Amino acid sequence: MEIENIVANTVLLKAREGGGGKRNGRSKKWKEMLKLPHISLCEELRNTIERDYASLCEKQPIGRLLFRQYCDTKPELRRCIEFMDAVAVYQLAPDEKRRDCGLNSAAHFPEIPQDVVASCRERLEQSPCKELFQEIVREYLSGVPFSAYQETMYFSRFLQWKWLERQPVTKNTFRHYRVLGKGGFGEVCACQVRATGKMYACKKLEKKRVKKRKGEAMALNEKRILEKVNSNFVVSLAYAYETKDALCLVLTIMNGGDLKFHIYNMGNSGFDEQRAIFYAAEICCGLEDLHRERIVYRDLKPENILLDDRGHIRISDLGLAVQIPEGETIRGRVGTVGYMAPEVIQNESYTFSPDWWGLGCLIFEMIQGQSPFRRRKERVKREEVDRRVREDQEEYSEKFSEEAKDICRLLLAKDPKERLGYQGRGAVQVKQHAIFKNINFKRLEANMLDPPFIPDPRAVYCKDVLDIEQFSTVKGVNLDPTDDDFYSKFVTGSVSIPWQNEMIEMECFKEINIYETDGALCPDLDMNRPNPPPKRGFFYRLFRREASASAPPATVKSPVSLSHIWVPTGSTL
Secondary structure, three states: HHHHHHHHHHHHHHHHOOOOOOOOOOOOOHHOOOOOHHHHHHHHHHHHHOOOOOHHHOOHHHHHHHHHHHHHHOOOHHHHHHHHHHHHHHHHHHHHHHHHHHHHHHOOOOOOOOHHHHHHHHHHHOOOOOHHHHHHHHHHHHHHHHHHOOOOHHHHHHHHHHHHOOOOOOHHEEEEEEEEEEEOOOEEEEEEOOOOEEEEEEEEEEEEHHHHHHHHHHHHHHHHHHOOOHHHHOOOOEEEEEEOOEEEEEEEOOOEHHHHHHHHHHOOOOOHHHHHHHHHHHHHHHHHHHHOOEEEEEOOOOOHEEEEEOOOOEOOOOOOOOOOOOOOEOOOOOOOOOOOHHHHHHOOOOOHHHHHHHHHHHHHHHHHOOOOOOOOOOOOOHHHHHHHHHOOOOOOOOOOOHHHHHHHHHHHOOOOOHHHOOOOOOOHHHOOOOOOOOOOOHHHOOOOOOOOOOOOOOOOOOOOOHHHOOOOOOOOOOOOOOHHHHHHHOOOOHHHHHHHHHHEEEEEEEEOOOOOOOOOHHHOOOOOOOOOOOOOOOHHHHHHHHHHHHOOOOOOOOEEEEEEOOOOOOOOO
């Protein structure tokens, strides 16, 4: 019914807007849900956490902020942080502003001993590079300052956040909204974290369906790859939990729909070239991040490229992705008909070349409004499409500039050894193509370039609720204790970097991470103060009072004199 779809969309839009209240979608009890533990509960974590500077002070967002808060208390360390920030600003500055940014960074140079100057000069002569001073400052911070930081209240506070991050995740952690689409093993719906108000997409993998299709290895592979990759251009995994019937992956929500919808359902088929090239540049960055982890994606197609609220893209659905061991190749005839590279169709060995072929197919389809080897809704056998991929040359219309034709031809080379991006330089080589001459990739990677299209915040870019085909009931499959080993590997709770980003982005970190104004330890950071007992709820107090009122009066006994108790000789009370 139309009314059902309207209601589902209205509820979802209200949730996306923060619920219309002052809490921005947070539960009334959000501070109780995110209450930091007393530091005494974090001692095991203190003894077991890996003491790695890069992880604790750079990669983990809350760890990075707390290390900076510590450095801000020491003038000599504050200058180091200011210098690192100035270098970051320089690296992201437009070309015309770089000189001024470079000169400004000199104002933050810490005083450098003569022996360090001599060492720098020697290293520059041996191997000239722009990053030398940045690396030296980083090397300094990872030494004595990092060791000193671990003895401060700032590191203790980090342990409190890590303890909170590792708490169990269940379906009650979230509010659940309308179905957005279908995955291979179940539905995908919108959800919202009760404590923070952050919106996500929940991909459900029905346990019986996974077992019937023997999809355990595929599901676990996708989960582990999502967990490993931290990229602005690939959907992130924030949580993994289970219900009685399903395994759940909580992922970045992409409210702008997929490229297939935008190519074919928003006026004339296809995009103007500049829009297509912007998306191609971001996809290239996503592939670079995957390939850096030696992950080949193998399923590039428009429906797997999603748009966020601002119009930036992310690669989704990593079910066919696989990690390739260093120095090895793989085989596997997997992918989507019409988008698989010739070497995949012919079951030859490969590493990352199929992804560059897929990028060529995507650029062609975004500009032309149809894929290079199969017309829109054309009824043709798989064998014929595979033959076209292996033998036919794609045809270009007047929609393509010479540069667009050139990059498509280079990416769609039948021989992977002749394909752009094949040689060891990969994404670097692709980025250097003339079609990207107006793209500042440093700023693009930092999400500092404006997308050519911004989705309507009042629109829901997916099928109506009743138009999304429901899964049939799985029959003849029983779950038993032997499945628990697989579930235990899958259900790992929060993922560190996305969870910490959520705390910062939703301003929960800012509101909870407070200290005493006089510099003294907060009660929850003071080992000498006992851990206060948890507050009891209203119903606990009510029922306890009723139980006390209804209990029979206690029998009063005469006090016992110690003089009447026999104590053996040589013993004490």
